[in-house]
Amino acid sequence: MKREFEIIDHPSIKYLNIFLIDMDYRTSHLHRELEINLVLEGKLSILSKQQVYELEADSSILLNSNQPHEIRTESKSTLLCLQISPNFCKNYFREMSNLVFDSARLEQHITGDSYKYITSLITEMAYQYFARPKGFEFSCMSMLNVLFGVLLNKLPYHEISDDEKNKNKLKVDRLTRILNYADEHYMHKIRLSDIAEIEGLSMTYLSQFIKEHLNISFQDYINNLRFNHAKKLLTGDMKLLDICLECGFSDYRYLNKAFLDNVGCTPAEYKKKLSKESKAVRIKSPLHTVENYYSEHDTLDILRKLRLNHLSVLREVPNPLLI
Secondary structure, rough: OOEEEEEOOOEEEEOOEEEEEEEEEEEEEEEEOEEEEEEOEEEEEEEEEEEEEEEEOOOOOOOOOOEEEEEEEEEEEEEEEEHHHHHHHHOOOHHHHHHHOOEHHHHHHHHHHHHHHHHHHHHHHHHHHOOOOOOOHHHHHHHHHHHHHHHHHHOOOOEOHHHHHHHHHHHHHHHHHHHHHHHHHHHOOOOHHHHHHOOOOHHHHHHHHHOOOOOHHHHHHHHHHHHHHHHHHHHOOOOHHHHHHHHHHOHHHHHHHHHHHOOOOHHHHHHHOOOOOOOOEEEOOOOOOEEEOHHHHHHHHHHHHHHHHHHHHHHOOOHHHHO
């Protein structure tokens, strides 16, 4: 079953997942982990809860647990991503699961040397995670604790009650069902009224609910699914007419319009522009995304080069918690 609620694996360290990725598009999704994205290259937009965050190289963003977000780029962008379960500190800081950070952009509240320190800390944590020297688990979790110590002292946040947390969970469950339904049916004729009937809601309420959480209308979300699936299929040898049928476009004119609106060229022209070589490894995803995960070897090679500059920052810049 396809899911827009992402189940995060923690292959090396419990409660922590780190990866390097080239991102073109990521459909709206959510997961229980907090997520910190550090942009290494390119520009991108993250849409979440009626907000659009424009990020460029060296920008970073923190997304709360169960916060729906969609990622769009004009061209390929490279992200270093940390996904952290709120349970990582449950034995000594139980309120973490009830905390909601109020500001997404880290550099808005953490500036100067302090910002250099935390981005260097994130980079070193990622390096240790992939290099796996003896005792790397201690190093990574130590740096993770320092990172959240800084975030809690520098970023605005509020604490929600267990009752509010449960209400939010009901909304998350509803949104997950809607996204799953869209993911499974977008290639056919799909109507908002069908979902409203399944959920026992009015069309007006459901339309507002989707707009509030996805930042776009239901029809625009479906069109994005179709367009981005078509982009992926263009990397193969499928005929344009077959791509129309596979993606839910009733006519080639709609496929053509989608490409002109989103990338400024026709599907045929876009196919010609596709690069035949990639430094990244494509991982099959159950979600309708256009993204490439770097292999562990290539990730480590990139992080090793970045580390040359960041190590000096960690040695020379004082820990913001000690200033």
